[in-house]
Amino acid sequence: MQSPLPKHQPTPSLKYNRSWRVWWNLTRPHTLTAAFVPVSIGTALAFRETAVHLTLFLAMLIASLLIQAATNMFNEYYDYKRGLDSSESVGIGGAIVREGIAPKTVLLLAFSFIAISILIGVYICMNSSWWIAVVGTICVAAGYFYTGGPIPIAYTPFGELAAGFFMGLIIILISFFIQTGTITFVPIVVSIPIAILVGAILLANNIRDLDGDQQHGRKTLAILIGRTNAIRLLGGMFIVSFAWMIGLIALHVVSPWTLLVFLSVPKAVAATKGFIGKTKPIEMMPAMKATAQANTQFGFLLAIGLLIGHWL
Template structure:
């Protein structure tokens, strides 16, 4: 599931315009290449739901350190595996070309051979399975089902003609797996129970993760259309993508307020409304996506939306415990 890429200058890969026929892949350290391929800034989407689930488990008196750490490790490894597979599959299927306007893809740039990237994907998913063995033993078949489904959805995202991206179903799966499933799974492996309010809270990270995906899809709409990717933005147009992005950001903030007030029949947690304070941070990205048509100028919105996601998770988790 392609989410957002790097915005930090310390991790920024070379610009495509600087990569010409005289550029030797050996001039770039392999460690840095694999770091670029892992897309460090995407990891916030994996960490955020773990923060929310752990924060809610802590408030319930069910915090379990080892389970929380392994849930975090598994989530991060699955996200890295998603990124590696996306890097490989988009190149093989022709979605990543020299006309790409987004941040660097190492397979397309010739820095990693396709088969090497494929083997790395398998290795990382294997490590995620190893991290999850204890969680499966603790939580039973529901955790096994979640793990298998998560890895399966990651592979299906760009797996050929009937992939999630090609069918325009990626947004739904991003919401489910980066939202209620991730938050609920994190809570469950610690508390061994699953209150409805936990799944509802998962809607916040889920909506913001869709927002990150929408930035990518608005930026890449022309490229996706040529590659046959029937994203929702390709199907319904740029204006739809912008409106959906705004709805996801504002909706996530409002959801925190509703949960804080106990309007879903749950116990009120007034301080859990802290994410509402992020509204000023959300206005700028919504306006920029609406007004900017140059795809390259939309890249900073990926990091901006990712920061809102992590801040939402931190503020909600802290507020739920106050």
């Protein structure tokens, strides 16, 4: 349902609201764990190989969080410019359409976050390798073109794949590399379930927004395969992630302590079931949040399992 206000006009009654919650919500905090978790896992894997440099870990963590937040702001800006968001849209920061923040301010803030992450990246490169600058630039570009540019990745069936690849696989490998100076087989295979679960967050988002996205000409994976199949795929992604961990343990790639990830199964089940029979975006918000929480719990438990396995 569209807002009764004219298209692209902020809500007048909230125009001058500038509380800190407006800016905090603009970062879409429930998605930030998609940056925190891979950095933690990559560093935990590195801890098995060498002494971890805390400053490099913190630098990588802050840079990743800034890039993720900037990506969310680009999303907010470009969805607004394309007329996808209204004051009644769910799952958005709402800084522009509900709080009256100037669109250019949101865009400027996003680029400011990117600039800070680049400065941090220089520090990381000085203490590891300048090849990180090349990979980091590609990651930043992917964050921008996710919703920016003439053909945004988010408007295609490849959004989940791109998010999983960059925020799962690549971030874990960078976090591992800056500590160890190398890439090995273990961080690659351990990153797979995390990449899948990061992709699951995007799939859940697209299931929730399916009707609205379809009306605006998007061609997301959820639209192409239909709501029912998309929910089945979401459940399958959870199953594959847990099964993958069993396989890694069976092959002695990781410690049996990583079975701790199975404590996140209830949240994964709740996320999948929460979409069944729902058609309105507001009804699917709990399932969307549960999907992000499943990723968070799985990732933290995996990092803890890796550390315990190393110490014992």
